[in-house]
Amino acid sequence: MQYHEPVFVAEVMKRLRPQPGAIFCDGTIGSAGHGSLIVSALGGRGTFIGLDRDPAMLERARTRLEGMQEANGVRLILEAAKYEELPAILKREGLTGVNGILLDLGINSLHVAHDAAERGFSFSHDGPLDGRFNPNEPGTQSVESLVNNAAEADIARWLFEYADERFARAIARRIVRERAVQPIRTTRQLAEIVALCYPPKLRHGSLHPATRTFQTFRIVANDELGCVERGIRACIESLLPGGTCVVLSYHSGEDRITKRLFDEYGSPRPDPSNLYSATTTKGLEYRVEKRGALKPSDAEIASNPRARSARLRAITRLEVAA
Numbered sequence: 665m666q667y668h669e670p671v672f673v674a675e676v677m678k679r680l681r682p683q684p685g686a687i688f689c690d691g692t693i694g695s696a697g698h699g700s701l702i703v704s705a706l707g708g709r710g711t712f713i714g715l716d717r718d719p720a721m722l723e724r725a726r727t728r729l730e731g732m733q734e735a736n737g738v739r740l741i742l743e744a745a746k747y748e749e750l751p752a753i754l755k756r757e758g759l760t761g762v763n764g765i766l767l768d769l770g771i772n773s774l775h776v777a778h779d780a781a782e783r784g785f786s787f788s789h790d791g792p793l794d795g796r797f798n799p800n801e802p803g804t805q806s807v808e809s810l811v812n813n814a815a816e817a818d819i820a821r822w823l824f825e826y827a828d829e830r831f832a833r834a835i836a837r838r839i840v841r842e843r844a845v846q847p848i849r850t851t852r853q854l855a856e857i858v859a860l861c862y863p864p865k866l867r868h869g870s871l872h873p874a875t876r877t878f879q880t881f882r883i884v885a886n887d888e889l890g891c892v893e894r895g896i897r898a899c900i901e902s903l904l905p906g907g908t909c910v911v912l913s914y915h916s917g918e919d920r921i922t923k924r925l926f927d928e929y930g931s932p933r934p935d936p937s938n939l940y941s942a943t944t945t946k947g948l949e950y951r952v953e954k955r956g957a958l959k960p961s962d963a964e965i966a967s968n969p970r971a972r973s974a975r976l977r978a979i980t981r982l983e984v985a986a
């Protein structure tokens with residue numbers, strides 16, 4: 665079976681410190697690269713919750729984890745769900761919280777692999793313009809629907825805000841012009857339209873001209889930034905005392921939200937009824953890693969180019985009485 669190569673493995677494990685018998689969650693399990701290491705560290709006891717919004721990805725994780733000898737004796741709860749659903753899953757399973765959570769955001773390299781062209785995530789392989797983690801999720805809109813129906817001004821704004829695309833207006837204008845002639849239905853069609861908006865000398869750089877456009881439509885189609893906002897809050901609030909939440913992001917918008925939420929939870933919020941108390945309004949306290957986001961080393965980038973844009977942040981719930 666093909667696997668996604670996990671990023672920041674040693675750094676993630678150092679911060680999560682999974683102990684035998686503990687309760688851990690990988691909220692974006694993917695093909696269980698990090699997840700399988702966490703399960704191994706549980707020493708044949710404890711509970712592991714693995715979630716993925718993409719049911720096909722969850723099944724890959726299930727095959728891998730259920731085939732591991734080290735998983736024998738570990739209570740595995742594997743579910744096709746968004747990590748913002750963690751509190752409801754914990755409640756249903758009779759658990760009060762978790763000792764650690766990993767969120768490794770964004771797409772899996774298997775989403776853009778050549779045998780996943782029908783998922784519509786990749787501009788390198790022709791397929792239908794879908795780009796959704798779970799097309800059966802109520803309320804989601806495919807990239808095809810966005811590309812063919814969104815207002816020109818919205819497309820330009822998304823490209824600018826989510827991807828710093830310098831040719832945002834030209835791309836939006838061209839999409840609207842082309843879709844008036846015939847609907848844009850495939851990844852190749854969209855990639856070709858976008859490439860034509862780039863000056864010829866910039867069309868063959870190290871980054872394909874369509875990279876930012878595909879990333880933007882995927883983010884919008886899946887409401888990824890909304891999920892990060894709601895999901896990180898849900899995960900922080902699911903930590904047991906002493907538990908750590910590690911977030912790996914690959915997009916500046918995701919990292920900005922992570923930083924803002926960590927700062928919000930990590931800064932002492934005085935209880936208004938006691939001016940001298942450093943207790944937060946929820947009666948909990950969190951500590952954020954002081955040095956900010958961890959960036960990958962040159963060695964990590966050399967061995968796994970996907971690590972280039974990765975940023976790691978961690979927040980820990982302190983062992984204080986509520």
Ligand SMILES: C[S@@+](CC[C@H](N)C(=O)[O-])C[C@H]1O[C@@H](n2cnc3c(N)ncnc32)[C@H](O)[C@@H]1O
Pocket residue numbers: 668669670671691692693694695696697698699715716717718721745746747748768769770771772773797891895
């Ligand atoms: C970077 S991959 C994780 C890779 C994983 N750490 C590994 O080692 O294989 C991110 C995964 O998160 C999933 N995902 C994206 N948004 C999600 C969400 N809101 N909730 C749960 N899973 C999500 C994607 O389907 C993808 O499989």
